[in-house]
Amino acid sequence: MNMRIAALDFLGVAVTPKTNWCFILLRTEGGLTGLGECTLSGQEALLAAEAARLAAEVVGQDALARNRLARLLPHAPGGLVTHTVLSGFEQGLWDVAAQAAGAPLHALLGGALRGRIPLYANINRGVAPRTPEGFAAAARRAVAAGFGAVKLAPFDPIIWEDHEGWRAGYAQGLARVAAVRDAIGPKVALMVDAHWRFSPGAAAALIRDVAGLDLFWLECPVAEANHAEIRRLRSMANERGMRLAGAETLSGLAAYRPLVEGGLYDVLMPDMKHCGGHEEMRRIAALALTAGVEIAPHNPTGPVCHAHSLHACATLPNLLPLEVQFGETERFFSLCEGASLHFDAGAADVPVLPGLGVVLDEEGARATPWQAQRVPWLDPRLG
Numbered sequence: 001m002n003m004r005i006a007a008l009d010f011l012g013v014a015v016t017p018k019t020n021w022c023f024i025l026l027r028t029e030g031g032l033t034g035l036g037e038c039t040l041s042g043q044e045a046l047l048a049a050e051a052a053r054l055a056a057e058v059v060g061q062d063a064l065a066r067n068r069l070a071r072l073l074p075h076a077p078g079g080l081v082t083h084t085v086l087s088g089f090e091q092g093l094w095d096v097a098a099q100a101a102g103a104p105l106h107a108l109l110g111g112a113l114r115g116r117i118p119l120y121a122n123i124n125r126g127v128a129p130r131t132p133e134g135f136a137a138a139a140r141r142a143v144a145a146g147f148g149a150v151k152l153a154p155f156d157p158i159i160w161e162d163h164e165g166w167r168a169g170y171a172q173g174l175a176r177v178a179a180v181r182d183a184i185g186p187k188v189a190l191m192v193d194a195h196w197r198f199s200p201g202a203a204a205a206l207i208r209d210v211a212g213l214d215l216f217w218l219e220c221p222v223a224e225a226n227h228a229e230i231r232r233l234r235s236m237a238n239e240r241g242m243r244l245a246g247a248e249t250l251s252g253l254a255a256y257r258p259l260v261e262g263g264l265y266d267v268l269m270p271d272m273k274h275c276g277g278h279e280e281m282r283r284i285a286a287l288a289l290t291a292g293v294e295i296a297p298h299n300p301t302g303p304v305c306h307a308h309s310l311h312a313c314a315t316l317p318n319l320l321p322l323e324v325q326f327g328e329t330e331r332f333f334s335l336c337e338g339a340s341l342h343f344d345a346g347a348a349d350v351p352v353l354p355g356l357g358v359v360l361d362e363e364g365a366r367a368t369p370w371q372a373q374r375v376p377w378l379d380p381r382l383g
Contacts, residue, residue, distance in 0.1 A: 001028075001030040001032075001100055002028065002029040002030035003028050003029075003030060003032075003062055003063045003064050003096065003100060004028060004029045004030075004060055004061065004062060004063065005026060005027070005028060005029075005058050005059050005060060005061050005062075005063050006027045006028055006029045006059065007025075007026075007027040007055070007059060008024065008025070008026055008027075008051060008054060008055035008058060008059060008089065008092075009024070009025040009027070009051070009055075010022065010023070010024060010025075010038075010047060010048045010051035010052070010085075011023045011024075011025060011360075011362070011365055011366065012044045012047070012048065012369060012370030013302075013335070013365045013366075013368055013369065013370060014368045014369060014370050014371045015302070015328075015329050015331045015332075015335075015368070016125075016328065016329050017371075018125075018373065019041075019125070019328065019329070020039065020041070020044055020370040020371065020373070021037065021039050021301060021302035021304075021335075022037065022038045022039045022040065022044060022047050022088075022370065023035060023036065023037055023038065023088070023302070023304055023360060023365070024036040024037070024038055024051060024085065024088035024089055024091070024092050025092070025360070025362075026063065026089065026092030026093065026095070026096060028063050028096055030100075032063075032096045032099050032100065033096070033359075034063070034091070034092030034093060034094070034095035034096035034099070034355070034356075035091065035092055035095050035304050035307075035356055035358070035359075035360055036087070036088030036089055036090065036091030036092040036095070036277075036304065036308070037088055037091065037272070037273050037301065037302050037304035037305035037308070038051070038084045038085050038087065038088030038273055039084075039273055039301040039302055039305065040080065040081065040084045040273070040274075041373065041376075041378075042373050042376045042378070043080075043081055043084075044370045044372070045372075046078075046081045047081060047084065047085055050078055050081050050082055050085040051085050051088075054085055054086070054089060058089070063093055063096050063097070064093075064097055064100075066090065066093045066094070066097065066279075067279075069089075069093065070086060070089055070090035070093055070276075070277065070279070072086060072251060072252045072276040072280055074251070074252045074254045074255065080249060080251065080274060083251035083252070083274055083275075083276065084273055084274050086276065086277070087251075087272065087273050087274055087275065087276055087277045087280075088273065088277075089277075090276065090277030090278065090279065091272065091277050091278065091304075091308050091356075094108065094277070094278050094308075094356075095355045095356040096355070098354060098355040098356070099354050099355035101354070102354050103354060104311070104350070104351055104352050104353060104354060104355070104357060105278075105308070105311040105351075105355060105356055105357070106311040106312075106314045106315055106350060109278060109282065109311065109312070109314075109315045110315055111315070112314035112315060112350055113314060113315060113316070113317060114313075114314055114319075114350070115314070115349065115350055116347045116348065116349055116350065117310050117313045117314065117319075117321075117322050117347060117348050117349075117350060118148075118149075118319075118320075118321040118322065118346065118347050119147065119149075119321055119322050119323070119324050119343055119346055119347055119348055120147060120148075120149035120150065120151055120189065120191065120296075120321040120322070120323060120324070120346075121142035121145070121147040121149070121150050121151070121324060121326035121327075121346075122151045122152075122193075122300050122323050122324065122325050122326060123135065123138040123139055123141075123142055123150060123151070123152055123326050123327060124151070124152055124153045124156075124193070124300075124325075125300075125325055125327070125328040126138050126141075126325075126326055126327020126328055127152075127327075130176075131176075132172075132175045132176045132178070132179035133179065135152055135154065135176045135179055135180050136179040136180055136182065136183035137183075138152075138326075138327060139152070139180045139183045139184050140183050140184070141326075141327065142184075142326050142327075143183075143184050143188055145326070145343065145346075146343070146344065146345035146346045147188075147326070147343075147346040148187075148188055148189060148346045149188060149189035149190075149191065149216065149321055149346070150180065150184055150188060150189070150190060150191070151190075151191035151192070151193055151219075151323070152176065152177070152180055152191075152192060152193070153192075153193040153194075153195055154172075154173040154174075154176035154177050154180075154192060155169065155170070155173035155194055155195065155197050155198075156195060156197070157169075157379070158170065158173070158197060159197050159379060159381050159382065160197060160198050160199040160202050161381050170202075174209055174210070177190075177192055177210060177213055178213060181213045181214070186214065189216040190213065190214065190215055190216055191215065191216050191217050191218075191219060191245070192210065192215055192217075192218050192219065193219040193220060194206065194218065194219060194220055194221040195220055195382065196220050196221070196222060196223050196224070196382045197221075197382065198221045198222055199222065200222055200226065200229035200232070200233070203221035203222050203229075203233055204232075204233065204236060206218070206221065207221075207233065207236045207237050207240060207242075208236075208240075210242075211240040211241075211242075214241070214242075215242040216242065216243065217237075217242055217243035217244065217245040217266070217267055218237055218242055218243075218244055218245070219244075219245040219246060219269070220245070220246045220248070221233055221244075221246075223382065224246065224247060224249075224250070227258065227259075227262055227264055230244070230246070230264045230265070231262060231263060231264050234263070234264060234265060234266065237266075238266070243266035243267050243294075244264075244265050244266050244267070245265060245266065245267035245268075245269055245296065246264075246265050246267075246268070246269060247259055247265060247268050247269055247270070248269040248270070248271050248274075248298035249271065249274055250270070250274070250275065251274055251275055251276055251280070252275065252276050252280055253276075253280055253283040253284055253287065256268060256270070256284045256287065256288070257287065260287050260288055260290075260291050260293055261291075263291070265293065266293065266294065267293070267294045267295070267296050267320060268284065268285075268288050268293055268294070268295055268296075269295075269296055269297060269298040269323075270284050270285075270295070270297055270298065271297065271298035271299065271305075272297060272299070272305050272308045272309050272312060273301065273305050274298075277308075278308070278311075278312055281297070281312050282312070282315070282316075285316045285317075285318060288318060289317060289318045292318075293318070294318050294319070294320045295316055295318050295319055295320065296319075296320035296321060296322065296323065297309050297312065297313065297322055297323065298323060299322055299323040299324060300323055300324075300325045301325065302332065302335070303332050303333070303335055303336045303341050303358065304336065304356070304358070304360065306324065306332075306341060306348075307336070307339070307341065307351060307356050307357060307358045308356065309322055310322070310348055310349075310350050310351060311350065311351065311356070311357075313350075314350040321346075322348075324343060324348075334361075334364075335360065335361055335364060335365060336358040336359060336360055336361065337358065337359050337361060338351070338353055338356075338357050338358040338359050339351035339352070339353050339357035339358050341358065
């Protein structure tokens with residue numbers, strides 16, 4: 001079979017008024033199409049430009065030459081945009097390689113350790129209204145759907161620099177967490193994502209304030225570069241029975257090495273779309289394993305990233321539940337054909353069809369092209 005790359009296409013899709021999903025389609029001269037996801041909210045135009053730049057380099061190359069074509073450069077001039085497109089490209093290379101081999105992708109990664117992947121429900125985008133009662137209702141829906149773990153981001157949009165309104169916003173956030181814990185009961189695991197919104201001092205207060213709510217983990221309380229304070233916050237969290245989790249937007253093993261060696265997190269959250277793809281995720285997980293650090297891949301976006309994450313999670317020994325976005329849009333289940341991506345009793349089956357196991361409905365995807373987002377996802381003050 002001719003495995004030379006014939007085309008590398010970018011496809012951005014609007015799936016809700018607030019959400020675009022972005023994909024890489026790698027086409028070979030032999031007729032195979034490999035899928036990758038490169039969603040990065042608010043950066044769609046840059047993703048498209050980077051995909052075009054990469055296409056000019058790789059068209060005509062052997063799609064099986066993955067180690068040469070998809071090597072991540074930690075200090076790439078394009079930063080996270082470059083790393084995200086490269087991650088999507090790397091995913092597509094694995095997909096076509098597995099299709100050519102007639103085997104599911106996880107078989108090429110060394111074989112599955114498990115056939116079903118435990119999931120947790122990120123309820124954040126399925127909440128309306130964003131009151132304590134609204135969060136509680138969304139959490140109850142997740143538990144009714146079979147999930148044994150729920151995550152919320154209760155403190156958006158406050159930021160520690162905003163002294164005016166901080167106290168009221170913080171109290172509202174705590175009320176949301178308490179309402180969700182009350183709604184789901186004591187046996188369902190509860191995670192809180194702080195989205196880097198806290199100063200170190202405010203994060204320390206947060207850990208003390210939520211100690212009685214039995215959090216499974218607290219996620220991203222402060223800026224990722226603040227290593228000394230993250231280490232201190234981890235110690236505080238552990239003393240109160242909760243894990244500290246983070247590092248969802250980093251790329252490559254080199255970025256994760258100081259986090260593992262420095263003992264910063266109990267749980268690392270590499271994202272298939274940003275970390276460099278399968279190869280880098282496996283390296284990150286292997287390094288984490290040597291230090292007893294658990295892996296819970298970040299996965300709140302589209303179905304292609306989800307399918308790739310299922311294959312990756314099947315092979316990782318130090319795995320915690322995989323994130324899924326719960327209640328955002330039914331297009332998560334309808335945009336791809338092939339293996340079922342539906343959740344069942346808080347878990348998902350690992351696809352067993354050749355390759356990734358799913359095929360994008362390109363016609364349906366192109367019917368709703370990506371739309372510019374008026375409100376940026378990341379406030380520049382979060383860094």
